[in-house]
Amino acid sequence: MxxxxxxxxxxxxxxxxxxWEAWQDKNAPAPVAPSAVSASAHNAAPAPSQALNAPAAAPAQAGFGKGQRAVVETDVLHAVIDANGGDLRQLELLPYRETDDRNKVFTLFEDNQTTPYMAQSGLVGKGMPTHRSVFQLNPGTYRLTKGAARLEVPLVWNDPASGVRVEKTYIFKRGSYDIAVKTRVINGGTQLVDLTPYYQLTRHGEAPRGSQFFLPTYTGAAVYTDAKKFQKIAFKDMADGKADFEKTADNGWVGMVQHHFVAAWLPEGSIKREFYVRASDGLYSAGVILAEGMLAPGQQKEFTVPLYAGPQTQTVLEQTAPGLDLARDYGWLTPLAxxxxxxxxxxxxxxxxxxxxxxxxxxxxxxxxxxxxxxxxxxxxxxxxxxxxxxxxxxxxxxxxxxxxxxxxxxxxxxxxxxxxxxxxxxxxxxxxxxxxxxxxxxxxxxxxxxxxxxxxxxxxxxxxxxxxxxxxxxxxxxxxxxxxxxxxxxxxxxxxxxxxxxxxxxxxxxxxxxxxxxxxxxxxxxxxxxxxxxxxxxx
Structure with a gap:
């Protein structure tokens, strides 16, 4: 030659x-528009598998109701929190603009009926609040005041029958895309309470706005563990039931990746965790379930899981969590890139x-x-x-x-x-x-x-x-x-x-x-x- x-x-x-990569993205099966689901499925929550000593179940995803809302404004974020599930429904990244319209602020999480994308959390177990439960919050606008380093948005859920009270608090920080979700569970009843919180990201399957045919980039879920490192989980594999990733570990995170941006739940410490994915009704969920143990009557426990939802800035990702910098994927040329x-x-x-x-x-x-x-x-x-x-x-x-x-x-x-x-x-x-x-x-x-x-x-x-x-x-x-x-x-x-x-x-x-x-x-x-x-x- x-x-x-x-x-x-x-x-x-x-x-x-x-x-070829562009053609595959272009001709991938079109996502089905989200539809309403039955009441039972609507209120279902993900349950841990036998790895966390509980029967298996799957997360429900569609039919997101709207309730009272808190609008959060910081120096870098504009967020909307809904009382239904305590979901983070909308998230705009103020320093960034949309690719196809430079006059619009970039929106990562979208409160949209056809292309929703949100962060959800809840607790597994009978009588515990899920991402379908209604919380109490004070609606209105929460602004990060000048000179303040952080802003908190509290939500509360009570069950008079069991005596259990759950307090969920979103914590926003100045100049940061790291949003902490602090949960306090108070057992005012007479029975032991199994503390098994879960955190998930639910998203539509379409490519981000501004995507180009000649520049195919990865959009999908990802799981990171120390053992298996960065593992991509394509939406198609989730829909076909062929997702292959490490499902249990005592470290790691789960997220959704798209061009230039990433959202990821980042559990800290060596707590036992189980990762899961699910595709249903044209939506895709990727989440993690944690084993926080049992809570005796009269006791309370608090745990916090950070959510990073922002740009794939190299230095920020490296400082935020181990392996998060790999969300900025260079493929097989990563060591050189x-x-x-x-x-x-x-x-x-x-x-x-x-x-x-x-x-x-x-x-x-x-x-x-x-x-x-x-x-x-x-x-x-x-x-x-x-x-x-x-x-x-x-x-x-x-x-x-x-x-x-x-x-x-x-x-x-x-x-x-x-x-x-x-x-x-x-x-x-x-x-x-x-x-x-x-x-x-x-x-x-x-x-x-x-x-x-x-x-x-x-x-x-x-x-x-x-x-x-x-x-x-x-x-x-x-x-x-x-x-x-x-x-x-x-x-x-x-x-x-x-x-x-x-x-x-x-x-x-x-x-x-x-x-x-x-x-x-x-x-x-x-x-x-x-x-x-x-x-x-x-x-x-």
Missing amino acids: DNQRLILFIVFSFSLLLL FPIFWALDKIERVVGNWGWAIIILTLFLKLALYPLSAAGYKSMAKMKTLTPRLQKLKDTYGDDRAKLHQAMADMYKTEKINPLGGCLPILIQIPVFIALYWVLLAAVEMRGAPWLGWITDLTAPDPFYILPIVMGITSVLQVKLNPQPMDPMQAKIMMIMPVMFTVMFVFFPAGLVLYWVVNNILSIAQQWWINKVVERSAAK
Whole structure:
């Protein structure tokens, strides 16, 4: 395989991978709209399996009623808590904007009949409040006052028959997307109470708003444990009953992941826990059940579970909980992507602009890989000097491919050229640049970040298509600098590729296109210089 075929194969393989993932997302079974359920199912709650010494049952999900509401306003969040179940029904992240409408604040949790997404909690057991029980709260607006570090929203549930009282309190913190849910259970009755709280996230199965066909990103559930690490649970597997993940542990968390954002329940300590998922009525739930033990009459117990619901900011995720940073998924290139983002972040802190940081990092990577890329370009340059002679051999031997290949092999041997000399350097560079691609795609830090002039958001497409056009022009120049394939069909494909990529990159985030443009320009300069050196050497 000559260098042109190798490059063609690599580029098209990567393109087909993106298109295949996008096609799968596009053609996945459409989620069924949530529907009402029977009264018994409506009030059902998840029950722990035999791992927590109780009979198995499944969580009900649809038919969310509306009750009295508390509206919470902090410096970074706008939230709505409903008395029905004490659910967190709405959550807007004030510093962020919607991808498809920059005038709207980004909404993570949605109080929507067709595309609901919410955080729920309750207690398993007969006579205990679930996410279908009605709590008491003081409706109205709760604002984080100037100078205050935290804000609490209390809810209360009482059962006069059993004498059990449950107090659920949401705790919001200044400048934080970490929302603590504190539960106090008071046993004023005469019977032992089994304390088995559960916490779950319930979501519709559609892709987030602003998702693009050419940029498929993961949307679904995830479980993390020390033993099995980060485990994705696709909605399709949940619906088919094929979800495979570690279900019991004494550590870990459960969450819902989407592009740039994550919501996760983060139980602390080494308390025994059971993870579960469920798909029903077009909705998907992922949750965790905890074993808090038994509560004797006259006793009370308090436990708190944090909920992180916010952006996948690298430093914040690392500081919030073990393994939460893996929600920012780079796939199999994670070991390579982490140091690349670390370097990009350090550069941005110095220059103060993510666009210039991308340019500088691309330059550094190009310098670091110069010896490898130079070897590949030198091999291609030597091949280019042989193009007229190779074409003459083709004309001489015509359709006799055996003699043509033998004559070409003799020529390579005489000229001391290895036609595969540029393959290994190119192959070694591919993982580095693909890792950088995923880093730029996943970096929520660039959401809403400008570069210069018309580029006001590096995660949004170029509004005037300037970068994609420049990328297309530089790609054409690269093709011209390479030795032209003798096969006319290959030559046509090599010229069509820049046009195809220009069309694709129109929909890509500006930060990604900027990287490709800078990399193309540096590659052109390097290849042009090496071509000149080789041509002068050949002339001598």
